[in-house]
Amino acid sequence: MKLETKLIHAGEARPRFAGAVNVPIFQSSTFEYAGQGKYEDLKYIRLNNTPNHVAVSKVLAAIEGGEAALITASGMAAISTALLTVLKAGDHLLVQECLYGGTHTFVTGEMPGYGISFDFINAGDPADWRRKLKPNTRAIYVETMSNPLLQVPDHRKVVDFAREHGLVSLIDNTLASAVNFRPLALGYDLSLHSCTKYLNGHSDIVAGAIIGATALVERVNHKLIHLGGCLDPHACFLLERGIKTLALRMHQHNENGQRIAEFLRSHSKVERVMYPGLPDHPDHALAHELLEGFGGLLSFELQGGAAPAQRFMERLELPICAPSLGGVESLITRPVTTSHSGVAPDDRRRLGISDGLIRFAAGIEAAEDLIEDLAQALAAT
Numbered sequence: 001m002k003l004e005t006k007l008i009h010a011g012e013a014r015p016r017f018a019g020a021v022n023v024p025i026f027q028s029s030t031f032e033y034a035g036q037g038k039y040e041d042l043k044y045i046r047l048n049n050t051p052n053h054v055a056v057s058k059v060l061a062a063i064e065g066g067e068a069a070l071i072t073a074s075g076m077a078a079i080s081t082a083l084l085t086v087l088k089a090g091d092h093l094l095v096q097e098c099l100y101g102g103t104h105t106f107v108t109g110e111m112p113g114y115g116i117s118f119d120f121i122n123a124g125d126p127a128d129w130r131r132k133l134k135p136n137t138r139a140i141y142v143e144t145m146s147n148p149l150l151q152v153p154d155h156r157k158v159v160d161f162a163r164e165h166g167l168v169s170l171i172d173n174t175l176a177s178a179v180n181f182r183p184l185a186l187g188y189d190l191s192l193h194s195c196t197k198y199l200n201g202h203s204d205i206v207a208g209a210i211i212g213a214t215a216l217v218e219r220v221n222h223k224l225i226h227l228g229g230c231l232d233p234h235a236c237f238l239l240e241r242g243i244k245t246l247a248l249r250m251h252q253h254n255e256n257g258q259r260i261a262e263f264l265r266s267h268s269k270v271e272r273v274m275y276p277g278l279p280d281h282p283d284h285a286l287a288h289e290l291l292e293g294f295g296g297l298l299s300f301e302l303q304g305g306a307a308p309a310q311r312f313m314e315r316l317e318l319p320i321c322a323p324s325l326g327g328v329e330s331l332i333t334r335p336v337t338t339s340h341s342g343v344a345p346d347d348r349r350r351l352g353i354s355d356g357l358i359r360f361a362a363g364i365e366a367a368e369d370l371i372e373d374l375a376q377a378l379a380a381t
């Protein structure tokens with residue numbers, strides 16, 4: 001089956017529940033004992049196995065080509081639980097330098113307390129990974145594309161490196177979703193998602209996912225049961241509903257991202273635009289080889305820096321000034337005031353995140369309307 005069909009039909013319960021076309025919401029914390037032998041097989045929301053959890057997990061496993069999937073209470077629950085499953089006291093992690101903010105503060109602020117050490121690596125430079133590899137290195141962690149500069153590591157090399165050195169490879173695939181990239185097919189061990197973004201797509205829930213081979217996903221589930229980061233059945237239902245339209249939405253996000261990037265690239269008041277779909281993006285060729293689409297996220301700088309950037313954003317009518325991405329509506333932020341406000345100014349400069357940098361998360365509105373709005377705000381700036 002093609003991905004578009006799997007999104008609608010993968011893992012359907014047969015027979016259907018009372019004939020219902022959709023999986024009804026099983027708002028029940030516990031279920032009648034049916035002679036199960038193992039604790040994990042009892043039915044209880046925190047064990048992540050109610051009919052709502054099972055339904056949405058099956059769809060996620062199917063669209064990413066994984067044996068199994070696990071739904072979590074947030075993207076951060078997926079990331080922290082997966083890392084704490086594959087790493088224990090005394091272990092060492094290689095982790096991409098330019099990370100999602102929550103992951104960055106989890107790694108730097110929490111892992112040392114568990115006795116887990118780490119080194120930041122330049123994901124684009126395999127020689128740097130080799131230099132930082134230690135006898136106790138157990139895992140390597142990267143993101144499909146970095147935020148907000150959309151750098152794309154050579155994922156084939158990450159997977160080869162992990163195999164060569166017996167490391168568990170983890171990737172945060174949130175910014176691509178299964179439509180634009182399927183990391184397990186390339187050889188990653190675990191694909192992680194904030195389902196809050198493209199997978200749910202409507203900015204109305206927070207959720208996460210972990211996808212991979214059954215044995216490893218079961219280990220993560222064991223940890224998740226203890227840490228307690230389970231998703232509520234009502235949110236499972238909303239996530240399952242959102243996922244059905246993922247392919248349609250991603251195609252529009254991809255198209256809007258490309259058209260808006262091209263428009264900004266050609267505008268005299270725009271200094272530079274970062275979007276992997278533009279031929280002058282440093283990772284364009286790699287992104288073109290690895291990904292099936294470049295997504296809706298882009299960043300850019302106006303001439304004159306932070307002050308005109310702020311005025312420009314205030315003149316926009318359609319995009320909402322808010323953090324997050326992947327919803328049907330376009331969102332705009334300045335990373336220094338939101339996602340990267342916790343990163344030290346020196347580190348921001350080194351990573352290429354200037355004070356005037358604007359991040360645009362294209363929704364699925366008509367590209368013409370978004371471009372017209374951007375044009376009027378630029379003209380008035």
Ligand SMILES: *Cc1c(COP(=O)(O)O)cnc(C)c1O
Pocket residue numbers: 074075076077100102143147172174175193194195196197206207208
């Ligand atoms: C939002 C996001 C997360 C965290 O997800 P939550 O659902 O907010 O916990 C992790 N990684 C990336 C790339 C994200 O965009």
